[in-house]
């Protein structure tokens with residue numbers, strides 16, 4: 158039973174082709190279990206997890222402040238026939254786990270399409286995204302090389318992780334990295350100077366002296 | 376024929392699966408809404424505290440937060456970047472590299488992050504069409520389905536403000552084919568409706584939703600107004616209140632008056648304490664049974680005599696038809712009721728429960744002691760957890776003179792309601 162005893166509700170969403178392992182990945186993250194059966198997701202679903210987040214400064218040092226974060230992790234169906242439903246849910250998520258299957262070149266090629274879907278449907282033009290190459294444990298079946306994927310991620314300016322829902326490797330790290338990006342984004346969004354600050358009164362004298370804050374790009 | 380049957384069965388199951396997910400999501404949102412409301416109540420309280428002690432002398436400069444006098448030379452205060460008020464050195468909080476803000480501005484910033492308002496604002500920037508920015512896609516879908524399944528049982532009697540277009544449509548519907556379209560088709564048409572709705576800019580829809588914009592003014596807007604007002608020392612929170620009301624009242628005053636006809640004439644004290652309620656749905660009698668357990672830590676209705684004779688009034692919105700009251704308890708700020716109030720199944724799906732606490736004074740004078748609003752659509756009555764008694768913190772009244780934050784609650788109720796019908800007619804077009 159969830160209660161309201163948390164500091165932030167953060168909504169993340171996993172997307173990518175059918176069968177890349179979105180559901181299995183999230184199940185590993187929330188329950189630390191692996192399900193080898195493939196039960197394709199119908200439309201949408203979500204899982205929840207309560208985590209403790211330790212705030213860090215820009216330079217990476219922790220501030221010691223901790224927060225209770227309630228994560229709502231939306232799981233979308235990769236199947237084409239649910240597309241209009243799933244993409245409609247993109248707009249209510251604060252960050253995205255864009256997943257492909259390291260053993261399927263096709264799922265990797267489709268990453269571009271998913272990116273443009275995100276651009277069109279997410280809450281802003283450049284939302285926080287983490288690229289995830291899943292099924293890293295199936296080394297002998299690998300079709301996508303790390304270098305390839307890394308290059309694409311760099312092109313988009315997003316982090317890249319190779320994970321395995323089967324072994325659990327890098328799963329937590331991928332999610333926490335995304336959470337961290339979203340937490341930083343929140344701060345930037347509220348601290349950026351309002352675009353239409355009226356000038357000419359006493360208040361701006363102080364404001365002018367301030368160095369311009371890093372602007373939230375969204 | 377058999378394969379066809381299977382297919383429709385599968386789709387019905389698929390639909391159930393998705394609705395189940397949406398209901399779970401709704402549960403989470405109920406908790407979240409409650410959390411946000413408590414957060415904003417606290418914030419308002421903080422602001423009010425600054426305003427309350429405004430026994431200020433004219434001409435004297437005081438800190439807008441703690442009202443301590445400011446000198447000419449030392450401790451002269453400085454202007455807060457957020458609200459442009461003069462603030463003493465004690466009432467400042469440093470925020471990262473951005474410099475300091477006054478305690479209230481800092482709390483606003485904090486609430487904006489923790490409530491997710493930052494996200495709503497960003498989203499509204501991209502999807503500029505005037506839709507209800509609070510509503511998630513899941514919520515919209517769930518409402519649609521609640522409405523659809525409801526229609527198939529009882530043909531609704533449209534409320535007076537409903538347009539004729541809809542009337543005709545609902546009339547047609549009763550005699551037309553049953554709603555057996557596959558969920559996917561519905562969802563597809565529905566989501567495309569969401570889209571077209573979002574992309575369309577000029578339409579009748581705007582008219583209906585224009586209140587939504589004033590509904591919850593964004594935080595920077597709140598401050599913009601106060602910046603215009605006198606930002607030298609004499610300005611305190613009290614002036615903020617009035618300027619807010621002049622800015623935002625226009626949008627929702629009409630709505631509020633229709634919802635709380637009796638909220639014009641009452642006195643009010645500070646709001647403290649909590650109210651204990653339990654909600655259950657009796658399937659046999661089709662009644663929503665609301666058990667009023669108790670209150671604790673109420674403020675005195677009569678502060679001078681330190682007296683309190685409290686009772687609770689309940690409304691189920693949107694209809695506000697069955698107004699119910701508990702008995703009046705004598706001389707207590709911790710009354711125990713354990714009274715069950717029953718609401719008959721209504722024509723419309725109940726959207727919210729409004730419980731207000733009142734003190735009965737002499738000569739039928741009543742004093743408002745606080746209120747609780749509980750969202751009902753999506754409430755899972757079969758769920759044991761939601762059938763337990765729960766303590767709800769009492770909140771200040773939606774008052775016309777109040778700032779945007781809380782006062783918008785009841786405007787929101789009405790809006791949620793019209794919005795729903797709006798969607799219904801929208802979906803009916805597509806069926």
Ligand SMILES: Nc1nc2c(ncn2[C@@H]2O[C@H](COP(=O)(O)OP(=O)(O)OP(=O)(O)O)[C@@H](O)[C@H]2O)c(=O)[nH]1
Nearest residue numbers: 175176177178179180181193195198235292322323
């Ligand atoms: N070996 C291995 N198998 C995995 C891994 N992740 C997922 N799988 C398997 O891949 C299959 C598909 O996984 P799902 O999680 O159901 O895929 P999905 O992305 O949710 O698919 P849709 O719901 O159709 O969009 C399942 O049989 C999983 O057990 C992994 O890291 N390693």
Ligand SMILES: [Mg+2]
Nearest residue numbers: 179180197198
């Ligand atoms: Mg899945």
Ligand SMILES: [Zn+2]
Nearest residue numbers: 438441463466
């Ligand atoms: Zn002060």
Ligand SMILES: [Zn+2]
Nearest residue numbers: 455458477480
């Ligand atoms: Zn301030």
